[in-house]
Amino acid sequence: MILLRATLLSMTASLCLSACGGADTASGDAPGAAMTGTSGETGAAQGSIPTLAEGPDVCFRAIAKHLGADAKVSEISSFFSVGKEIDPSDGKPAGEMTSCSVQYQSPDDPRKLLNTRLDLNSGQFSPPSPVEITVMGGNAAEFRLDDYLIPLSQVDAAALSSVMTAQKGRLSSVYGNYAWSGVRLSAPGPFNNRHTLRLDLTGRLAANDIKENGYASVSTDGKTITADHLMP
DSSP: OHHHHHHHHHHHOEEEEEETTOOHHHHHHSTTOOOOOOOTTOOSOOTTSOBGGGOTTHHHHHHHHHHOTTOEEEEEEEEEOOOTTTOTTOOSOTTBEEEEEEEEEOSSOTTOEEEEEBOTTTOOBOOOEEEEEEEESSOGGGOOGGGGOEEGGGOOGGGHHHHHHHTHHHHHTTEEEEEEEEEEEEOOBTTBSSOEEEEEEEEEETTTOOEEEEEEEEOTTSOOEEEEEOOO
């Protein structure tokens, strides 16, 4: 019954989350937004700024250290530089983290969400800011935030390394050069009744050097691709 109720809610109500007064979450979630990154084959971290070479869960680990492994989260977004070979306008070293943010349940009021972002220079998270929740296409009085939360301990982003490695052969047959540009945790929505991990990719097509973006949705245990849009 819990699963049916969650499925019905996700089909009849779309959760719109945006940090009050900030563009952090809006820009990361917008369809077609420019996202940069690199594959797990890049080198060591540049200085103190985290890199994808430390693992696809590098942002998730920082959040767990900050909030605790049992914190209930709604969405996590981490993005990485692709480097100049893929995007000439990218001034950061390939694989360097460009953002890491999380929306999580307020410890003071479980009906509300908070947002915090990692300061890449200091290594500290920003003070929490409130997130405005808007329910569209459903009865707002029936909305339950718990249906859009998952304990961080139940998300295994580290396991995504195997998924990324398994795609190397087929991706290399289409892309002359490609990089993993984002690792995210997506909340349930109109097309999915449960949380999913998401891998974002940016590459140059071997046939014509055109830059192309793709993504794959993966189960929260980091093992099974549930939606594959990596290929053009």
